Amino acid sequence: MIVDDSLVARTALRRMVESADGLEVAAAASTAENALEMLRDCSVDVILLDLDMPGMGGLEALPQIIERAGGARILVVSSFTVDGAEQTLAALSLGAADTLPKPDARSSRDSYRRILIQKIRDLGPVRNVRHDLPPPVGAIPRTRPALRQPVGALAIGASTGGIHALTSLFRALPRRLGIPILVTQHLPSAFMPAFVRQLASASGCETLLGGEGMAVEPDRIIIAPGDAHLGFRSNAGRLVVRLDRTPSQSGCTPSLDPMFTSLAEEIGRRALGVVLSGMGRDGVHGAARIVAAGGAMLAQDEESSAVWGMPGAVAEAGLASAILPPDGIASRIAASIGLTACK
Secondary structure, three states: OEEOOOHHHHHHHHHHHHOOOOOOOOOEEOOHHHHHHHOOOOOOOEEEEOOOOOOOOHHHHHHHHHHHOOOOEEEEEOOHHHHOHHHHHHHHHHOOOEEEOOOOOOOOHHHHHHHHHHHHHHHOOOOOOOOOOOOOOOOOOOOOOOOOOOOOEEEEEEOOOHHHHHHHHHHHOOOOOOOOEEEEEOOOHHHHHHHHHHHHHHHOOEEEEOOOOOEOOOOEEEEOOOOOEEEEEEEOOEEEEEEEOOOOOOOOOOOHHHHHHHHHHHHHHHEEEEEOOEOOOOOHHHHHHHHHOOOEEEEEOOOOOOOEHHHHHHHHOOOEEEEEOHHHHHHHHHHHOOOOOOO
């Protein structure tokens, strides 16, 4: 489904989508209100949603669209993804899975089409989950024992769909864990200041963009900047940030792998890592390093993930101690340090 008040945009997006094998535009709406009406009778896998529309607008309508869409993934296609980081991040925190700027005169049509089609394919189709049937033999990844040592630091990584998962996770965590929290989210540098503010609001903790030599303190959230990986080093018995700009194994910047690997090297068995929704396999190599050092990993489950690529890679490699939705992960984190998660 395409939801955009611009006829030009709807027409251009329709042509791009319908030029791809196996994709069909099931419906197009010029307002969020029209989209909500259409979704009463129309089943779709992916919704391309503009945020800036007359009437209700995409951002205001997003929770209702998600509720009515029966599991369809939302791809925000809006000019706000370029010059409106706050609105875009608000949409992602409400449950939109991914974002893409609208095509403009400077865009290469072929390049834009390839990116759009790939994002649609990555987000759909929606799986029909049957809760009344047992899973097939071998379908449940094996899990490892829980962390037995006191947790020294919590490292969380996410990508596509991860901002909604992060928001849910932090809202369910106790306000004070008494340990440092380190976050790598795949986002452009321009979005990072708004992301820092958003995570500070969700967590209630001091939240900072990582800088070289920054102290890693209890109840401080440090976020990887958009142009570097989070690494760590010991300085006079304290852990401090070491920014790493070497190419990562996954090709992502920032990447989860260097963050997990560095933490494993510095605190070993006291490291607890979490991988949330995201495309690809970034994080699985670093997760293996944490587990090899005696630490533990938690992974988001498939049903609650927008894309189960990254957490799925960790789960299927047998590296996770538990595979849970974000609120379940929050409960497991809290229990590991003797606290109770928020309801």
